[in-house]
Amino acid sequence: MKTSRLEAFSDGVLAIIITIMVLELKVPHAVELSALKPLLPVLLSYVLSFIYLGIYWNNHHHLFQATEQVSGGILWANLHLLFWLSLFPFTTAWMGENGLAAMPSAVYGFVLLMAAIAYYILERAIIANEGRDSLIAQAVGRDRKGKISLVLYFAAIPLAFVSPWIAGGLYVFVALLWLMPDPRIERQLEHRNE
Amino acid sequence: MKTSRLEAFSDGVLAIIITIMVLELKVPHAVELSALKPLLPVLLSYVLSFIYLGIYWNNHHHLFQATEQVSGGILWANLHLLFWLSLFPFTTAWMGENGLAAMPSAVYGFVLLMAAIAYYILERAIIANEGRDSLIAQAVGRDRKGKISLVLYFAAIPLAFVSPWIAGGLYVFVALLWLMPDPRIERQLEHRNE
Amino acid sequence: MKTSRLEAFSDGVLAIIITIMVLELKVPHAVELSALKPLLPVLLSYVLSFIYLGIYWNNHHHLFQATEQVSGGILWANLHLLFWLSLFPFTTAWMGENGLAAMPSAVYGFVLLMAAIAYYILERAIIANEGRDSLIAQAVGRDRKGKISLVLYFAAIPLAFVSPWIAGGLYVFVALLWLMPDPRIERQLEHRNE
Amino acid sequence: MKTSRLEAFSDGVLAIIITIMVLELKVPHAVELSALKPLLPVLLSYVLSFIYLGIYWNNHHHLFQATEQVSGGILWANLHLLFWLSLFPFTTAWMGENGLAAMPSAVYGFVLLMAAIAYYILERAIIANEGRDSLIAQAVGRDRKGKISLVLYFAAIPLAFVSPWIAGGLYVFVALLWLMPDPRIERQLEHRNE
Numbered sequence: 135m136k137t138s139r140l141e142a143f144s145d146g147v148l149a150i151i152i153t154i155m156v157l158e159l160k161v162p163h164a165v166e167l168s169a170l171k172p173l174l175p176v177l178l179s180y181v182l183s184f185i186y187l188g189i190y191w192n193n194h195h196h197l198f199q200a201t202e203q204v205s206g207g208i209l210w211a212n213l214h215l216l217f218w219l220s221l222f223p224f225t226t227a228w229m230g231e232n233g234l235a236a237m238p239s240a241v242y243g244f245v246l247l248m249a250a251i252a253y254y255i256l257e258r259a260i261i262a263n264e265g266r267d268s269l270i271a272q273a274v275g276r277d278r279k280g281k282i283s284l285v286l287y288f289a290a291i292p293l294a295f296v297s298p299w300i301a302g303g304l305y306v307f308v309a310l311l312w313l314m315p316d317p318r319i320e321r322q323l324e325h326r327n328e
Numbered sequence: 329m330k331t332s333r334l335e336a337f338s339d340g341v342l343a344i345i346i347t348i349m350v351l352e353l354k355v356p357h358a359v360e361l362s363a364l365k366p367l368l369p370v371l372l373s374y375v376l377s378f379i380y381l382g383i384y385w386n387n388h389h390h391l392f393q394a395t396e397q398v399s400g401g402i403l404w405a406n407l408h409l410l411f412w413l414s415l416f417p418f419t420t421a422w423m424g425e426n427g428l429a430a431m432p433s434a435v436y437g438f439v440l441l442m443a444a445i446a447y448y449i450l451e452r453a454i455i456a457n458e459g460r461d462s463l464i465a466q467a468v469g470r471d472r473k474g475k476i477s478l479v480l481y482f483a484a485i486p487l488a489f490v491s492p493w494i495a496g497g498l499y500v501f502v503a504l505l506w507l508m509p510d511p512r513i514e515r516q517l518e519h520r521n522e
Numbered sequence: 523m524k525t526s527r528l529e530a531f532s533d534g535v536l537a538i539i540i541t542i543m544v545l546e547l548k549v550p551h552a553v554e555l556s557a558l559k560p561l562l563p564v565l566l567s568y569v570l571s572f573i574y575l576g577i578y579w580n581n582h583h584h585l586f587q588a589t590e591q592v593s594g595g596i597l598w599a600n601l602h603l604l605f606w607l608s609l610f611p612f613t614t615a616w617m618g619e620n621g622l623a624a625m626p627s628a629v630y631g632f633v634l635l636m637a638a639i640a641y642y643i644l645e646r647a648i649i650a651n652e653g654r655d656s657l658i659a660q661a662v663g664r665d666r667k668g669k670i671s672l673v674l675y676f677a678a679i680p681l682a683f684v685s686p687w688i689a690g691g692l693y694v695f696v697a698l699l700w701l702m703p704d705p706r707i708e709r710q711l712e713h714r715n716e
Numbered sequence: 717m718k719t720s721r722l723e724a725f726s727d728g729v730l731a732i733i734i735t736i737m738v739l740e741l742k743v744p745h746a747v748e749l750s751a752l753k754p755l756l757p758v759l760l761s762y763v764l765s766f767i768y769l770g771i772y773w774n775n776h777h778h779l780f781q782a783t784e785q786v787s788g789g790i791l792w793a794n795l796h797l798l799f800w801l802s803l804f805p806f807t808t809a810w811m812g813e814n815g816l817a818a819m820p821s822a823v824y825g826f827v828l829l830m831a832a833i834a835y836y837i838l839e840r841a842i843i844a845n846e847g848r849d850s851l852i853a854q855a856v857g858r859d860r861k862g863k864i865s866l867v868l869y870f871a872a873i874p875l876a877f878v879s880p881w882i883a884g885g886l887y888v889f890v891a892l893l894w895l896m897p898d899p900r901i902e903r904q905l906e907h908r909n910e
Contacts, residue, residue, distance in 0.1 A: 139335065139389060141721065146343035149728035153736060154347060156802050158355070161740070161809040165817040181799070188795045192788075195721060206386075210507070213382045217375070220350050227355040235359040313792070333529065333583060340537030348541060352549070400580075404701070407576045411569070414544050421549040429553040527723065527777060534731035542735060546743070594774075598895070601770045605763070608738050615743040623747040 137198045140212060144194060147216050151223060152187045155180055158227035179230035179242075182305060183222050186246070189312045190219060190253070197257065200270040205263050211256040218249040239301045240294035246305065247287035254280055283308050331392045334406060338388060341410050345417060346381045349374055352421040373424035373436075376499060377416050380440070383506045384413060384447070391451065394464040399457050405450040412443040433495045434488035440499065441481035448474055477502050525586045528600060532582060535604050539611060540575045543568055546615035567618035567630075570693060571610050574634070577700045578607060578641070588658040589648050599647040603640040609633045627689045628682035634693065635675035642668055671696050719780045722794060726776060729798050733805060734769045737762055740809035761812035761824075764887060765804050768828070771894045772801060772835070779839065782852040787845050793838040800831040821883045822876035828887065829869035836862055865890050 159176055162169035194215075201208075225245045229238040257280070261271045286304050294301035353370055356363035388409075395402075419439045423432040451474070455465045480498050488495035547564055550557035582603075589596075613633045617626040645668070649659045674692050682689035741758055744751035776797075783790075807827045811820040839862070843853045868886050876883035 139339070142336065142724065143339045143343055143385065145721070145725045146340055146728055147347055149725055150344055150347040150732055152798075153729055153732040153802055154351065156805060157351075157736065157739075159803075159806045161806060161813060163813075165810075165814045165819050167819055167823075170823070184795075184799055184802075188792070191725065192791060209386060210382070213378075216346075217378055220347055220378075221353075223350060224353045224355060231355060231357075232359045237359050237361055241361075241364070333533065336530065337533045337537055337579065340534055341541055344538055344541040348545065351545075403580060404576070407572075410540075411572055414541055414572075415547075417544060418547045418549060425549060425551075426553045431553050431555055435555075435558070527727070530724065531727045531731055531773065534728055535735055538732055538735040542739065545739075597774060598770070601766075604734075605766055608735055608766075609741075611738060612741045612743060616747075619743060619745075620747045625747050625749055629749075629752070 137201050137204055140204050140209065141195070141198050144212060144216060145191070148187060148191050148194075148219065151220055152184060155183055155223045155226055158223065158230065175233045176227065176230035179226045182309065183226040185309050185313070187219065187222065189309065190215075190249070193253070193312070197260065197270070200273055201260050201264065202268075203263060205259075208256070208259045208263060211252070211259040215249065215252040215256050218245055218252050221245045222249075234298040234302055236295045236298050239298040240291045243287050243290040243294060243301055243305065246308075247284065247291070250280070250284050250287060254284070279311060283311065331395050331398055334398050334403065335389070335392050338406060338410060339385070342381060342385050342388075342413065345414055346378060349377055349417045349420055352417065352424065369427045370421065370424035373420045376503065377420040379503050379507070381413065381416065383503065384409075384443070387447070387506070391454065391464070394467055395454050395458065396462075397457060399453075402450065402453045402457060405446070405453040409443065409446040409450050412439055412446050415439045416443075428492040428496055430489045430492050433492040434485045437481050437484040437488060437495055437499065440502075441478065441485070444474070444478050444481060448478070473505060477505065525589055525592055528592050528597065529583070529586050532600060532604060533579070536575060536579050536582075536607065539608055540572060543571055543611040543614055546611065546618065563621045564615065564618035567614045570697065571614040573697050573701070575607065575610065577697065578603075578637070581641070581700070585645065585648065585658070588661055589652065590656075591651060593647075593651050596644065596647045596651060599640070599644040603637065603644050606633055606637040606640050610637075622686040622690055624683045624686050627686040628679045631675050631678040631682060631689055631693065634696075635672065635679070638668070638672050638675060642672070667699060671699065719783050719786055722786050722791065723777070723780050726794060726798060727773070730769060730773050730776075730801065733802055734766060737765055737805045737808055740805065740812065757815045758809065758812035761808045764891065765808040767891050767895070769801065769804065771891065772797075772831070775835070775894070779842065779852070782855055783842050783846065784850075785845060787841075790838070790841045790845060793834070793841040797831065797834040797838050800827055800834050803827045804831075816880040816884055818877045818880050821880040822873045825869050825872040825876060825883055825887065828890075829866065829873065832862070832866050832869060836866070861893060865893065 159173055159180065162173070222245065225238070225242040229235075229242045232238050254277075257274055257277065261268065261274065264270050286308050290301040290304040293304070353367055353374065356367070416439065419432070419436040423429075423436045426432050448471075451468055451471065455462065455468065458464050480502050484495040484498040487498070547561055547568065550561070610633065613626070613630040617623075617630045620626050642665075645662055645665065649656065649662065652658050674696050678689040678692040681692070741755055741762065744755070804827065807820070807824040811817075811824045814820050836859075839856055839859065843850065843856065846852050868890050872883040872886040875886070
């Protein structure tokens with residue numbers, strides 16, 4: 135199996151997830167600006183999830199750019215990642231509609247955590263398939279950023295019950311951490327092209 | 329007609345079906361963890377259907393990887409398959425929202441059965457087009473796994489009225505049976521590449 | 523502009539339209555088989571529209587397979603066609619939910635008619651661009667089937683007020699007329715490949 | 717990163733946005749023609765947004781046809797554009813359902829303005845990456861049409877409170893201005909191919 139069809143399918147699912155979230159912005163019946171006010175937290179959580187899905191799309195692309203072959207295990211590891219990402223519209227809406235309440239914020243973090251674990255499994259499945267000396271293995275390296283994210287999501291879940299603002303702040307912080315494309319893989323690809 | 333456009337269209341439809349199902353996870357108004365409890369059966373039936381659609385996407389890909397030409401008959405056999413798969417979100421939600429009641433479980437099985445029959449017809453249409461000595465004919469062979477699935481779906485429909493748990497168990501069992509990519513076609517493809 | 527991106531975009535829109543229609547099959551709260559009974563006309567109109575969209579996808583593909591270049595006019599003629607097709611989910615649901623009432627059946631026919639006109643305009647725009655001696659011009663020829671469809675849709679609209687069943691019967695008849703891929707273009711393509 | 721995957725992802729998101737808007741055309745329960753009357757403004761705003769998204773798809777394609785490389789900055793500039801376009805279904809429905817009230821019309825214009833700014837940023841990011849002597853830099857030139865649009869959107873927002881019809885008229889006028897594919901880039905591409 136070539137990576138192209140797996141990438142196309144993943145792109146399709148990601149494009150739909152990202153767009154479906156906007157359906158939670160329910161059109162108000164009133165025509166005053168104040169009618170948009172209750173939508174503000176929904177919009178903010180939409181922006182956060184939009185950025186997260188953009189990050190996943192970006193990193194997913196970098197990952198498969200350095201991948202040569204797709205095995206059955208990689209295919210299912212990829213579907214596993216898409217499953218957790220497909221829950222983003224639900225957790226985004228639940229958190230948004232309740233203005234950062236404790237439980238919805240914790241569940242939002244739980245799905246972020248599971249998606250990050252799924253991404254990590256996918257990464258390992260690809261490295262196992264390509265070999266430890268492969269381009270991708272060197273490119274990913276120890277994946278420090280990935281591990282820091284896991285720890286921060288894990289910490290955010292109980293902290294949501296102390297204050298949802300701490301959890302929310304951590305989610306924004308991790309997003310900022312990832313906002314740039316991964317220089318490690320890009321550097322490796324450049325080395326190869328030299 | 330090349331297989332690439334048919335595959336791209338099928339991928340698009342499958343990606344949308346898989347993602348639309350998640351819209352049935354209605355966002356609760358309460359913010360307690362207990363508010364998620366009634367969603368649990370919906371989530372479980374979503375997981376099951378997600379896996380089934382992943383299996384269909386996977387097998388569909390293997391099937392067309394070994395296909396050279398697309399005739400009008402194959403095109404409509406493929407649309408016929410997509411039609412039954414497009415009913416998955418409906419049957420998944422009906423079964424999920426009623427916590428494994430008899431009739432919704434039976435109807436879920438009926439749509440699984442019709443999709444399996446549609447897949448079988450598609451397989452036969454491709455083999456008829458490619459010839460009995462073709463790569464795909466040898467790869468599919470007697471398709472024992474496909475036939476076992478048909479029998480189990482067929483059995484599950486009346487058994488849902490004895491106990492929906494038996495039917496549900498059979499659906500899970502068939503999914504596990506298919507979870508791995510089909511070794512027959514992969515083996516054939518490897519032979520060819522030798 | 524290459525035809526490939528236009529085809530990919532059209533495929534995407536068609537895949538979404540075809541799948542969005544299924545959202546009108548509202549999940550019933552009851553668990554008896556009788557709960558599905560009011561959904562039957564919705565399901566039937568869904569099947570009809572599914573077949574129509576399959577036909578459009580099929581013919582659209584044949585059309586662009588014989589097209590070499592995309593001009594600005596062709597691009598907008600294509601978007602115009604997609605616009606009318608995007609109204610299918612609305613008219614399908616309105617007709618289905620009211621069990622073949624006169625006005626919804628007439629409006630369903632009106633959108634079918636406008637889509638057929640849009641397809642005709644697209645065909646002419648391509649022929650104007652490719653030249654009267656081009657492959658596509660010869661393949662389409664006088665397009666008798668297209669003209670017959672236009673007349674039948676046109677007739678069905680007022681006839682819906684005599685009896686919605688006549689209109690419905692005409693829609694089914696035209697669908698059957700088109701169900702097979704267009705032999706004219708296929709024949710032309712074969713000639714070229716000889 | 718090649719432009720092809722970025723284009724495919726953008727096409728997917730645009731195709732979904734364009735189709736999701738139609739879900740706001742809520743199916744009426746009555747079967748008289750008069751039941752469609754309250755839907756007329758929704759339909760008209762749908763047509764306008766459909767044309768705008770068609771224009772964006774068209775211009776986006778022309779832009780990337782003349783682009784050689786995708787940097788991280790371009791990727792996020794593109795996601796930023798998609799974000800504002802993803803709000804079209806919301807503003808379209810709000811404006812449509814309230815028959816051109818002042819505030820919804822102004823908010824519709826605000827999102828148009830932000831999308832236009834996002835497009836401008838994307839254009840500049842590409843030019844910065846490709847160099848000031850690149851094909852794209854010469855093709856875009858001073859982008860007079862883009863600047864006129866920005867001014868008109870900016871003017872329309874306060875004018876919506878004088879009369880929503882002035883704002884609506886300006887939105888239609890800008891759409892007509894863009895309806896044709898950009899001759900500048902096409903001319904440049906032709907020059908190159910000579």
